[in-house]
Amino acid sequence: MGDYGFFTALILGIWAYFSIIGALAGWGTAEALVSGFITGLVVGDVKLGLEIGATLTLMSLGMATYGGATIPDFNTAAIIGTAIGAAAGGANAAELGLGIAIPVALFMTQLDVLGRATTTFFMHGAEQALEKGHLKSVERWHLMGTIPWGLSRGIPVFLGVLAGQAVVDSVVSSIPAWFMHGMRVTGSVLPALGFALLLSMMNLNKNWPYALLGYALFAYLGVPTLGLAFIGLALAFIITKNRGGVANV
Amino acid sequence: MSNERKLDQATLRKMALRHNISLQWSWNYERMQALGFAYSLIPAFEKLYDTNEERVAAVQRHMQFYNTHPSMSAVIFGAATALEENYASDAAESIKIGLMGPLAGIGDTLQSVLMRPIIGVIAAGLAAEGSVFGPILMFLAQFFWFAIRFPLFNWGYKKSVGLIHEMVGEGIINKVTEVATILGLVVIGGFVPSIMARVKTPLTYQKVLEGGEKIIAIQDVLDGILPYMIPLLFVGFSYWLLKSKKFSPLKTLLALIVVAFAAAVAGLL
Secondary structure, eight states: OOOOOHHHHHHHHHHHHHHHHHHHTTOGGGOHHHHHHHHHHHHTOHHHHHHHHHHHHHHHTTOOOGGGOOOOOHHHHHHHHHHHHHHHOSTTHHHHHHHHHHHHHHHHHHHHHHHHHHHHHHHHHHHHHHHTTOHHHHHHHHHHTHHHHHHHHHHHHHHHHHTHHHHHHHHHHHOOHHHHHHHHHHHHHTHHHHHHHHHHHTTHHHHHHHHHHHHHHHHTTOOOHHHHHHHHHHHHHHHHHHHTSOOOO | OOOOOOSOHHHHHHHHHHHHHHTTTTOOTTTBTHHHHHHHHHHHHHHHOSSHHHHHHHHHHTOSOBOOOTTTHHHHHHHHHHHHHTTOHHHHHHHHHHHHHHHHHHHHIIIIIIIHHHHHHHHHHHHHTTOTHHHHHHHHHHHHHHHTHHHHHHHHHHHTTHHHIIIIITTHHHHHHHHHHHHHHHHHHHHHHHHTTTOOOOOEEEEEETTEEEEEEHHHHHHHHSTTHHHHHHHHHHHHHHHTSOOOHHHHHHHHHHHHHHHHHTTOO
């Protein structure tokens, strides 16, 4: 069992801070896979970071912040889950890490809302500066908008990792087997939400035959992912070409 | 409209950098990307207007609600830049309002509905085998959407008002959306069973046959009726909550967790 000092917690907190700001800039820094890997490097267990990142990524498919909607924060979850899983070590490290990551991902939705709401004050700050005619101040308010975003991720990671050892000690011994089994099953069921969100965005009620085709191709013929993509692409072009590209979505 | 260029390359480059990197840095519930858009236009206004009053008034025009896909926004920002350069501020306003909705739809569909899930499955597969190419692939797939903002900005800047005609008038938006929808649904139809294949029931029952008793796995029975029935039921349940019950995604997620956890503890899954 490892123990994390102040500096490990600080480094991971700083990564969490900048990963969300990078994601706002459009870089893939706030991906569970990327942060799981980085955390694995920091705590010395890359394999665990990759494993936890991979599982969380599968849960997050189809979930995106369309129009600023709040979704579970699998990025922060990957950092804390990997760090605590690695501290515990042993054969159950991945399950323990995931058992912590999933509640963290859910809890983080509260802080996401808080961060997004706090930036509203910065918007008003910029507006007031504008009324006074201070353009430089407007620019500062905009750039400072990153602070609530970064802190809403950085602080929980710093505290979570710092407290990790205590959490691990008290939690590891007390988690019963049925709870671990429940978390494992829940983890494999959660992608259902992502799919349901995607399907409702793509108007399943009207376009269901395409989804049915994809299901049949995999379930009965075992066509792999890339094969499905090629068939879908060919079909899409055949259909739009024959119809002259009339929208029917 | 005059075609006289008043913004030099250095200013344009600075504006593109501001927009492409920081558009969402002050994202907030009230006006979303508005401040980021206005911030990115400031270098132009400093060149185009002589007095601070004029510059402030110009920035103020862009403080209205604005939100779209951040990569697609580069096209809009490019066009708005060209229009502001010709002092056609009303046109700049209407191009923002007119295109932010349709382009958000396209960008979200292409990036989050199509590309990210497909790449995500491949990358997660690589990472699960212990390969660092998993996270690298995931990062690059997202970075691609950042990199294209620069050519998209140039394209929007060159087209300016012609943009709306080209995208809406010639049906590009509708066509891309339709292609993306068909492709997306075929892929998702296959993803549901493949990604959720682990969701199975361990239940068994004893069947009394003439020659004695036989233990039958309920999963085998279900597979005989409809393969991957349980994953389909969970997706159907979530879809029903979202569509018919008007649950928010977060509420649906909580419902899903409660049901899955309870079923697991009860020994059904």
